[in-house]
Amino acid sequence: MEAPIIDIQSISKIYTMGEEKVHAVKDISVQIHRNEYVAIMGPSGSGKSTLMNILGCLDTPTSGTYTLNGTLVSDMVDDELAEIRNKEIGFIFQTFNLLPRYSTLKNVELPLVYAGISNAARREKAEKALRNVGLGDRMGHKPNELSGGQRQRVAIARALVNDPSILLADEPTGNLDTKTGDDVMRMFEELWEKGNTIIVVTHEPDIAAHAHRVLRVRDGLIESDTINEHRVSIPKKHEEAVEAEPAL
Amino acid sequence: MFSQILEGIKIALSAMRSNKLRSGLTSLGVVIGITFVILMGWFLQGLDDALEMAFASLGTDVLYVDKFDWSGKKSWRETMNRPDITLKQCEELMERLKSAEVTSIIARKWQTTVKSGNQSYKGIAVCGTNSVYSGIALGVIKEGRFFSPVEDLYSSNVAIIGYEVAKNFFGEDEPCLGKTIKIRGTTFTIIGKVEKQASMFAPPFIDNQIYMPLKSFLGLFGAGKNLSIAVKAGGEANLDNTRMETVGIMRQIRNLPPEAEENFAINETEAFRDNVKTLRLSVWAIGIGMTTLSFIVGIIGIMNIMFVSVTERTKEIGIRKALGARRSSILFQFLVEASSLCLLGALIAFVFCSVVMFGVTRMDWATFLSPYIPPQLLLIATVVSIAVGVLSGMIPAMRASKLDPVEALRYE
Numbered sequence: 134m135e136a137p138i139i140d141i142q143s144i145s146k147i148y149t150m151g152e153e154k155v156h157a158v159k160d161i162s163v164q165i166h167r168n169e170y171v172a173i174m175g176p177s178g179s180g181k182s183t184l185m186n187i188l189g190c191l192d193t194p195t196s197g198t199y200t201l202n203g204t205l206v207s208d209m210v211d212d213e214l215a216e217i218r219n220k221e222i223g224f225i226f227q228t229f230n231l232l233p234r235y236s237t238l239k240n241v242e243l244p245l246v247y248a249g250i251s252n253a254a255r256r257e258k259a260e261k262a263l264r265n266v267g268l269g270d271r272m273g274h275k276p277n278e279l280s281g282g283q284r285q286r287v288a289i290a291r292a293l294v295n296d297p298s299i300l301l302a303d304e305p306t307g308n309l310d311t312k313t314g315d316d317v318m319r320m321f322e323e324l325w326e327k328g329n330t331i332i333v334v335t336h337e338p339d340i341a342a343h344a345h346r347v348l349r350v351r352d353g354l355i356e357s358d359t360i361n362e363h364r365v366s367i368p369k370k371h372e373e374a375v376e377a378e379p380a381l
Numbered sequence: 382m383f384s385q386i387l388e389g390i391k392i393a394l395s396a397m398r399s400n401k402l403r404s405g406l407t408s409l410g411v412v413i414g415i416t417f418v419i420l421m422g423w424f425l426q427g428l429d430d431a432l433e434m435a436f437a438s439l440g441t442d443v444l445y446v447d448k449f450d451w452s453g454k455k456s457w458r459e460t461m462n463r464p465d466i467t468l469k470q471c472e473e474l475m476e477r478l479k480s481a482e483v484t485s486i487i488a489r490k491w492q493t494t495v496k497s498g499n500q501s502y503k504g505i506a507v508c509g510t511n512s513v514y515s516g517i518a519l520g521v522i523k524e525g526r527f528f529s530p531v532e533d534l535y536s537s538n539v540a541i542i543g544y545e546v547a548k549n550f551f552g553e554d555e556p557c558l559g560k561t562i563k564i565r566g567t568t569f570t571i572i573g574k575v576e577k578q579a580s581m582f583a584p585p586f587i588d589n590q591i592y593m594p595l596k597s598f599l600g601l602f603g604a605g606k607n608l609s610i611a612v613k614a615g616g617e618a619n620l621d622n623t624r625m626e627t628v629g630i631m632r633q634i635r636n637l638p639p640e641a642e643e644n645f646a647i648n649e650t651e652a653f654r655d656n657v658k659t660l661r662l663s664v665w666a667i668g669i670g671m672t673t674l675s676f677i678v679g680i681i682g683i684m685n686i687m688f689v690s691v692t693e694r695t696k697e698i699g700i701r702k703a704l705g706a707r708r709s710s711i712l713f714q715f716l717v718e719a720s721s722l723c724l725l726g727a728l729i730a731f732v733f734c735s736v737v738m739f740g741v742t743r744m745d746w747a748t749f750l751s752p753y754i755p756p757q758l759l760l761i762a763t764v765v766s767i768a769v770g771v772l773s774g775m776i777p778a779m780r781a782s783k784l785d786p787v788e789a790l791r792y793e
């Protein structure tokens with residue numbers, strides 16, 4: 134079997150706040166392979182986001198090892214992690230986290246700026262990524278001129294523009310209504326079909342139902358790790374229908 | 382790299398645009414600091430140029446043997462009691478002096494009334510001298526020529542007029558050669574006109590002067606005058622040598638015993654240099670003090686606005702870090718922003734300085750100053766403003782670059 138893309142071995146994360154210590158992640162070992170579609174579920178405060186931040190190299194575990202794509206990243210320092218995030222990880226946040234002063238195109242270009250890619254190549258790649266999410270005609274718009282669904286699609290374009298090995302989404306539909314949430318989930322499904330590795334953090338069973346593997350987290354520990362026998366795949370929608378979504 | 386700078390400037394500009402008043406106020410210190418740097422540099426430059434010009438017009442290798450002391454070290458009473466320098470003494474000195482290149486007698490009659498046609502002006506200085514004087518300390522002859530040795534010998538009634546005289550009688554750029562002026566009833570033909578010589582350090586009468594052959598002068602005003610002698614050493618290296626010889630001969634001529642003080646003065650352009658040094662020093666001291674003070678205020682202001690900017694954009698920093706920004710990229714971004722703020726201050730200062738310079742140079746006393754900012758000062762001011770930006774932006778930028786990405790992303 135192919136080596137896992139993500140290999141974490143008994144990692145823990147302890148937050149120290151004065152005297153008090155919070156054991157956000159206790160002892161988690163997980164392996165995730167290329168082109169898996171994993172949902173991380175659990176009640177609020179169970180350690181999902183903490184785990185996600187470690188997986189995304191935004192944070193380092195207090196103990197344990199994390200090997201990403203064959204590289205040991207758990208011992209890396211700030212700037213090394215920044216490079217890993219830039220090359221290997223695509224983030225999708227609940228609150229989109231677009232830069233409000235930048236146009237859609239500029240937002241999507243940003244990871245390429247930090248990758249040191251030239252102006253022209255950057256533009257070309259960013260335009261292509263935006264067209265792929267159906268926003269080819271919104272490149273000059275600022276985020277506040279877009280609907281929530283469109284914003285999240287910009288964020289997806291930004292996450293994909295640098296061809297990362299994993300896509301990490303933390304409650305990606307949390308700020309969207311059901312219909313636009315479904316659009317985003319459909320996009321994930323398509324990405325997965327194209328061979329992307331996707332990890333989605335959610336507390337909504339509806340969203341988790343689309344994944345083919347579900348990790349349940351409770352009190353910083355993995356409660357269960359199951360293959361989703363009854364995957365719900367979203368029926369394909371016609372392209373025009375996506376385009377027709379009205380702006381805010 | 383370059384695109385990053387451009388990017389940084391754009392960010393800074395849009396941040397400034399969204400908060401004009403705050404940006405304006407905080408960069409005020411920088412504006413004032415840069416203004417001081419430019420105005421001080423400009424003034425000192427002008428001072429130096431004017432000084433060099435004055436030196437050139439008086440001759441840097443020329444000694445003036447005179448009854449009066451330019452440096453003002455001797456009391457007025459003491460110098461008034463000195464004997465006059467007579468024509469005979471002058472001639473003897475010129476005869477015996479071997480180390481000098483050329484020597485020329487200078488006689489002046491102050492406050493003379495001069496007429497031309499039905500015009501009459503008081504207060505003109507008439508200078509009787511030798512033909513060689515034009516090679517010692519005269520300004521540039523703009524039109525015509527100086528008088529010749531022959532005209533000197535035969536006491537011809539010819540005159541060379543200064544800029545003010547020409548302007549008053551005939552108009553600034555009107556031709557005046559061949560025209561005549563009348564002094565004490567004698568008519569003189571104008572054969573030359575001297576270019577404007579006025580500057581901060583030139584004697585005030587310099588342009589309001591009429592030059593004529595010494596013999597004509599003596600015939601007009603009598604021979605019993607106090608005279609002075611211009612001694613051109615022929616190179617500054619020879620100055621000490623010539624000074625020593627001149628003093629020695631003058632003492633002999635005046636029969637001064639070895640212990641007696643000199644009852645004449647040897648004046649040099651060097652005397653001005655000391656005065657100017659003091660002026661320079663005070664301008665420096667004031668300028669440096671004010672500059673430092675305003676830069677300290679400026680740095681504190683910019684640092685403050687940068688801390689605010691970093692705090693306001695914590696989330697943005699988190700996003701950038703999540704997307705792969707290294708510490709250096711974030712650091713650079715905020716340094717560029719701080720420098721752009723300072724550069725903006727410098728631009729405002731440039732405009733302000735230009736206005737001030739334009740105004741000041743229109744005043745009479747300041748004609749020696751150039752009405753433009755010298756290019757090297759522009760360069761210095763630009764570099765200084767960027768340096769101030771980097772200095773004041775460093776601590777906030779470091780703080781930004783070290784933010785923990787998870788914490789920063791959580792910030793609302």
Ligand SMILES: Nc1ncnc2c1ncn2[C@@H]1O[C@H](COP(=O)(O)OP(=O)(O)O)[C@@H](O)[C@H]1O
Nearest residue numbers: 148150155157176177178179180181182183184
């Ligand atoms: N930076 C932090 N400092 C202190 N405690 C934290 C920090 N981040 C998370 N925690 C705590 O760790 C636990 C897990 O949090 P989190 O991973 O955000 O849970 P979830 O995303 O599942 O809601 C919670 O008890 C939370 O209060």
Ligand SMILES: [Mg+2]
Nearest residue numbers: 178181182183
């Ligand atoms: Mg969470």
